[in-house]
Amino acid sequence: MAETQVWRVDPNAPDLEHTPQIQAAAEKLAQGEIVAFPTETVYGLGGSAKVQDSVRKIYEAKGRPSDNPLIVHVANLEQVREICTEIHPVAQKLIHAFWPGPLTLVLPSRGTVSNAVTAGLSTVAVRMPSHPVARALISASNLPIAAPSANRSGRPSPTRAEHVFNDLDGRIAGILDGGETGVGVESTVVDCTTTPITILRPGGITKEQLIEVVGLVSDDPGLVRSDQAPKAPGMKYKHYAPSATMYLVPAGESRIRELISSERAKGRRVGVLTTEEKQDSYPGVDVLLVCGRRSEPATVAHHLFDVLRHFDQKEVDVIFSETFDQKGIGKAVMNRLSKAAGGRILD
Ligand code: TXA
Numbered sequence: 001m002a003e004t005q006v007w008r009v010d011p012n013a014p015d016l017e018h019t020p021q022i023q024a025a026a027e028k029l030a031q032g033e034i035v036a037f038p039t040e041t042v043y044g045l046g047g048s049a050k051v052q053d054s055v056r057k058i059y060e061a062k063g064r065p066s067d068n069p070l071i072v073h074v075a076n077l078e079q080v081r082e083i084c085t086e087i088h089p090v091a092q093k094l095i096h097a098f099w100p101g102p103l104t105l106v107l108p109s110r111g112t113v114s115n116a117v118t119a120g121l122s123t124v125a126v127r128m129p130s131h132p133v134a135r136a137l138i139s140a141s142n143l144p145i146a147a148p149s150a151n152r153s154g155r156p157s158p159t160r161a162e163h164v165f166n167d168l169d170g171r172i173a174g175i176l177d178g179g180e181t182g183v184g185v186e187s188t189v190v191d192c193t194t195t196p197i198t199i200l201r202p203g204g205i206t207k208e209q210l211i212e213v214v215g216l217v218s219d220d221p222g223l224v225r226s227d228q229a230p231k232a233p234g235m236k237y238k239h240y241a242p243s244a245t246m247y248l249v250p251a252g253e254s255r256i257r258e259l260i261s262s263e264r265a266k267g268r269r270v271g272v273l274t275t276e277e278k279q280d281s282y283p284g285v286d287v288l289l290v291c292g293r294r295s296e297p298a299t300v301a302h303h304l305f306d307v308l309r310h311f312d313q314k315e316v317d318v319i320f321s322e323t324f325d326q327k328g329i330g331k332a333v334m335n336r337l338s339k340a341a342g343g344r345i346l347d
Pocket residue numbers: 039041042043044045068069070071102104106118121123124125127147148149150185186187188189200201231232233234235
């Protein structure tokens with residue numbers, strides 16, 4: 001693949017769908033090429049969900065294992081009906097309450113999208129994003145768009161166009177640069193084929209919000225249908241990892257201070273992931289990166305992936321991270337942090 005084009009686009013521009021940038025990106029999709037675009041969660045890497053070759057390009061550009069299925073992005077309910085055999089009442093309630101927005105529903109597939117999208121499963125993951133640029137691109141192309149996060153497999157998801165550029169320059173046809181994304185962590189993935197519904201991946205819509213709308217919600221994919229293949233195939237892969245070894249430190253500041261001293265004594269360059277409230281607690285640390293305010297967990301989610309990527313530029317040897325309450329969006333934050341740390345927790 002030759003050059004990756006970057007189209008700057010103002011998400012607040014009037015009649016976005018007919019701007020030259022969106023039209024150019026839609027044109028690439030129609031030609032079977034793949035392009036990155038902002039959503040309200042993270043940047044996605046999109047291709048036509050109906051064209052096997054486009055979907056294959058997505059996996060190839062990301063270096064993604066082909067048994068990890070993709071989310072199909074739609075702009076209206078008609079597209080959902082084309083893709084899924086049924087939207088039962090619980091799914092309808094969720095759609096009514098949270099779409100467009102950061103919620104992905106796993107529904108029975110009609111088999112109208114490429115097999116490569118669903119990785120051969122009988123279900124398909126669908127989401128209607130709220131970001132104006134994502135919506136304009138889906139409408140302009142008039143396609144259901146298959147799109148995983150637009151990062152190289154294993155890296156933190158991109159929340160800025162430059163993250164996408166750093167990972168995928170030369171591997172994709174273009175990037176719609178609509179500025180920083182809002183939520184900062186990916187959508188919540190909910191399996192609607194189980195009773196009760198099951199959260200397969202915590203994300204932008206919290207368990208508490210789901211319960212308010214549908215009552216019972218499970219978040220243990222292991223317990224439901226243990227007779228079947230893993231329900232969220234993506235969960236078994238290494239994810240979000242910065243290049244330095246990262247540890248979560250639930251005990252907090254004084255334990256992190258001890259760890260900083262002992263690592264520095266061994267000649268290692270130490271990074272700490274902190275928050276505004278605690279940033280003065282680590283004198284002598286080599287690299288201190290502030291990830292939002294713990295009093296406002298949404299700000300932590302918003303900055304998380306950018307901060308994880310930043311550690312790579314700072315060339316630290318080891319990273320110690322503060323931890324967060326698992327309430328609300330904190331659940332998604334801790335899920336991504338533990339993956340970034342490869343499950344390493346120090347007491
Ligand atoms: O916010 C988001 O969801 C972003 C933006 C671009 O929309 N997309 C995203 O896609 O995070 P990706 O590919 O990085 O994650 C999709 C997740 C994976 O964990 C995958 O295994 C799961 O959804 N998934 C997709 N189809 C599935 C299916 N049929 N059954 C169960 N899990 C599925």
